[in-house]
Amino acid sequence: MPASQYLQSRRRIVAAGPHEIFELLSDPAMHPVIDGSGTVRASRGAAEKLVLGSTFGMDMRLGVPYRITNRVVEFEQDKLIAWRHFNGHRWRYELEPVAGGTLVTETWDASRLRYKWVLRPLGFTRSTGPNMERTLERLAAHFAPEPR
Known part of the structure; x- marks a missing residue:
């Protein structure tokens, strides 16, 4: 597989500053929202807010x-946060201020996985990209101005 x-x-x-977005990403209780x-x-x-070395648990389905x-x-406060779990998947969010808000880059890095063979039959290699697009849509919607 490539x-x-x-x-x-x-x-x-996303129409918000890096600090506001970072605050959301560093709060595990907000992860289900996005x-x-x-x-x-x-x-x-x-x-608790996440910092380098923090561990946090999630209920999944x-x-x-x-x-x-x-x-x-x-x-890196207001710029970068990434976490991984036991199998080595790494989720990274990079924040860059731009005109109109913040450019958010979400990266899924499974290149160092111990058990890569499980990804393909479970559909992760096909579904991860669209799932990240939906996550970024939800993140943007969270910070969208309220309609008047």
Whole structure:
């Protein structure tokens, strides 16, 4: 399978500043609000803002309910946050101020996975890109101005 299937990114301009977006991304309780995959149900544990090295649990559902623990592996306040779980998937959000808001780049990096063979039969290599697009749509909608 091409390496690009294991490393995918999507971008979108969000009408909010990097600080506001970073505050949302660093709050695990908000992850179900923006999740475009439909798998993230709720955060587990203390409601603390994430920092480098933080671990946080999520209640998930992909056919059946399960729990997963993530660790923050990249962190630059208001610019970059990334976490991974036991199998090595890495989710990264990069924030760049631009005219009209912030360019948000979401990246799914499965290039270092221990068990890559499970991704294809489960459909992750096909569904991840569209799911990231929906996540960025939901993120943008969260910060969209209220209609008058």
